[in-house]
Amino acid sequence: xxxxxxxxxxxxxxxxxxxxVVIDRERVFHWKMVTAWPKNFPGLGTGANELAQxxxxxxxxxxxxxxxxxGELVGPFEVFDAVSQGQADLGHATAYYWKGKLPxxxxxxxxxxxxxxxxxxxxxYYGGGMALWEEAYKPFGLIPNAAGNTxxxxxxxxNREITSIADLRGLKIRMPGLGAEVxxxxxxxxxxxxxxxxxxxxxxGLIDAVEFVGPYNDLAFGFHRVxxxxxxxxxxxxxxxxxxxINEKAFAELTPDLQVxxxxxxxVANLNMLAEYTARxxxxxxxxxxxxxxxxxHFPQDVLLALKKTSAEVVEAAAARDPLxxxxxxxxxxxxxxxxxxxxQSLKAFLDLRYL
Ligand code: PYR
Numbered sequence: 001x002x003x004x005x006x007x008x009x010x011x012x013x014x015x016x017x018x019x020x021v022v023i024d025r026e027r028v029f030h031w032k033m034v035t036a037w038p039k040n041f042p043g044l045g046t047g048a049n050e051l052a053q054x055x056x057x058x059x060x061x062x063x064x065x066x067x068x069x070x071g072e073l074v075g076p077f078e079v080f081d082a083v084s085q086g087q088a089d090l091g092h093a094t095a096y097y098w099k100g101k102l103p104x105x106x107x108x109x110x111x112x113x114x115x116x117x118x119x120x121x122x123x124x125y126y127g128g129g130m131a132l133w134e135e136a137y138k139p140f141g142l143i144p145n146a147a148g149n150t151x152x153x154x155x156x157x158x159n160r161e162i163t164s165i166a167d168l169r170g171l172k173i174r175m176p177g178l179g180a181e182v183x184x185x186x187x188x189x190x191x192x193x194x195x196x197x198x199x200x201x202x203x204x205g206l207i208d209a210v211e212f213v214g215p216y217n218d219l220a221f222g223f224h225r226v227x228x229x230x231x232x233x234x235x236x237x238x239x240x241x242x243x244x245x246i247n248e249k250a251f252a253e254l255t256p257d258l259q260v261x262x263x264x265x266x267x268v269a270n271l272n273m274l275a276e277y278t279a280r281x282x283x284x285x286x287x288x289x290x291x292x293x294x295x296x297x298h299f300p301q302d303v304l305l306a307l308k309k310t311s312a313e314v315v316e317a318a319a320a321r322d323p324l325x326x327x328x329x330x331x332x333x334x335x336x337x338x339x340x341x342x343x344x345q346s347l348k349a350f351l352d353l354r355y356l
Pocket of ligand 1: 094150176195211212213237240
């Protein structure tokens with residue numbers, strides 16, 4: 001019947017019919033991708049560029065994407081609205097930036113003391129996480145995709161040593177997501193500035209401490225020029241997911257093969273970014289410590305235990321504020337409880353041995 005329809009419509013060989021819909025394989029889609037990252041920023045910005053390039057290559061040039069750095073088309077924290085409203089077709093960012101409009105958003109980036117990158121991907125792809133994320137973004141006309149992961153982050157940059165929980169009181173810290181709520185609860189003052197404002201924020205004294213990602217990114221931002229102590233572990237972000245959201249209407253216009261290509265490219269980007277961070281972080285940390293004299297510090301055990309206890313309270317309270325957040329957290333928590341024993345038997349058992 002497809003051949004009949006094609007003949008009847010007098011279509012050329014480049015057009016065909018799938019499920020009753022005539023598709024034009026010569027149509028070129030010109031898409032815009034807005035990002036929350038400075039243009040070409042290592043890992044995040046370059047990951048967005050590579051994703052765009054991959055979609056163009058995999059589609060044989062049928063989708064062409066122009067990538068915009070933060071502020072070029074819209075501000076870094078305007079990405080969600082821009083894609084929702086169709087000003088752009090794709091948005092590369094991370095979900096917890098949207099917690100103000102969507103209380104469940106935090107859970108799609110990271111939970112303090114929560115899932116590692118590997119576990120997060122497992123929850124998203126095999127634990128029902130993607131379906132919940134789609135449900136959360138649907139009212140905004142958006143389709144979410146995991147499109148990168150930073151792996152375990154660092155605890156951040158401080159200008160004085162943290163020897164007790166009291167040292168955090170009154171400290172002005174840049175931190176997004178649920179980690180910020182934890183710091184607030186132990187007495188710090190938090191602000192979520194976008195990446196491109198962090199260096200200046202430290203330089204001008206707007207903030208006393210800053211947490212962004214890890215050595216690869218933090219070296220690029222030059223945080224060693226404005227802070228002396230670099231703290232581990234990144235209790236607040238054990239495996240933060242990056243996203244590339246798609247405008248639902250733009251996606252619906254694509255032929256089915258292009259839709260598969262776009263979704264598959266997102267998965268490649270997701271895997272690739274984590275591999276890049278894993279490869280680059282230690283090199284950058286060596287540069288920070290050996291060339292720039294950065295003082296590496298481990299948070300004291302009692303501080304970490306206090307943050308761990310507070311994290312559990314904050315996460316439950318955040319979930320209780322919103323029915324969808326509650327549903328998402330119930331899913332993620334059940335998944336964590338199911339996979340955590342395996343992580344302990346496999347990865348942790350091995351790492352304990354490696355670092356014996
Ligand atoms: C941050 O904004 O802190 C990220 O981890 C991307």
